[in-house]
Amino acid sequence: NITGVFTQDFPFNPPVFYDFTGNLTDFNTEAGEGTRAIMVNYGDAVEMVLQTTQLGAGGSHPIHLHGFSFYWVGIGTGNFNNETDPSTYNLVDPPLINTVHSPAAGWVALRFFANNPGVWYMHCHFERHNSWGMSTVLIVRNGTTTETSMRPPPCTMPRCPGT
Structure with missing residues (x-):
């Protein structure tokens, strides 16, 4: 019941499509205020594709x-292609992990069941990237x-001011 902290309109596609893995030297890298959260229902099957870009130094x-282990079902180089890349997924014996290495100029695909209610942080483990906002909730x-x-x-937990 706290207002003005986050919104539930997380974009499920990038706001601008471009060559994510190309050599980008003239591109606006200014980040907006990150107040959008990913909202899912308990029991939903979730698939996330994380696309690594070459903005800045790339890498x-x-x-x-946090809060989940997920199946690492796919990895590839270049820009993720929603028409062809899912056919390369490992759906037989994918690793069950909670941290994945998203390759430079590539992508990874993750799947899990949302069976742990709560607020869970997803972030890059490079502290500098995390502090720059490479994270979501x-x-x-x-x-x-x-x-x-x-x-x-x-009942003994202090309440937030104003609630």
Whole structure:
């Protein structure tokens, strides 16, 4: 019940499509205010494709998701192609991990079930990148039962001012 902190309109596509893995020297890299959260329902099957760009110096990134382990189902070089790249996914025995290395000028695909309600941080493990905003928040809504919902805070926990 806190307003003005985040919005639920997380974009599921980049605001601008371009050659993510090309040599970009004349591109606006100014970041906006990151207040959008990814909202998913309890029990949803989630697939995320993380595309690494060549903005600035480029490079690879160790990406970590708190609260979940995920299946690393795909990896590739270049720009992710939604028509052809999913056919290369490993759906037989993908590794179950909580940190993945997103390659320079490439992409990784992750899948998991949203079966842990709460607010979960996803970020690059390079502290500088994390401080620059290479992170997001995944909010998994409560399920329909007590067992699939967050517990209420303890009665002794101090309340946030203004709530």
